[in-house]
Amino acid sequence: KLILEFTDNAILDVKGPDIFVFEVGTVGETKISISKDLIIWVYIGNIKGGTSYLDIEGIVPIGERYYFIRLEDAKMELSIVLD
Numbered sequence: 001k002l003i004l005e006f007t008d009n010a011i012l013d014v015k016g017p018d019i020f021v022f023e024v025g026t027v028g029e030t031k032i033s034i035s036k037d038l039i040i041w042v043y044i045g046n047i048k049g050g051t052s053y054l055d056i057e058g059i060v061p062i063g064e065r066y067y068f069i070r071l072e073d074a075k076m077e078l079s080i081v082l083d
Contacts (some may be wrong), residue, residue: 012066013056034060
């Protein structure tokens with residue numbers, strides 16, 4: 001999992017793609033989420049290596065600004081063992 005903070009800019013819905021991700025090497029599927037406050041995360045979609053882009057139109061309200069982006073391995077599974 002990787003979380004990045006935008007300190008002098010923000011992610012917001014503009015015409016066309018809003019998030020571009022450039023990956024180098026062998027990379028699996030990545031889950032992308034954004035947040036204003038590191039508490040509430042909005043799932044945007046998955047990307048699959050290379051150069052990818054996502055449009056947040058229709059997912060977040062117009063004019064809303066998001067300052068954090070989270071990239072997670074989409075194949076990662078969580079298992080809980082109860083004794």
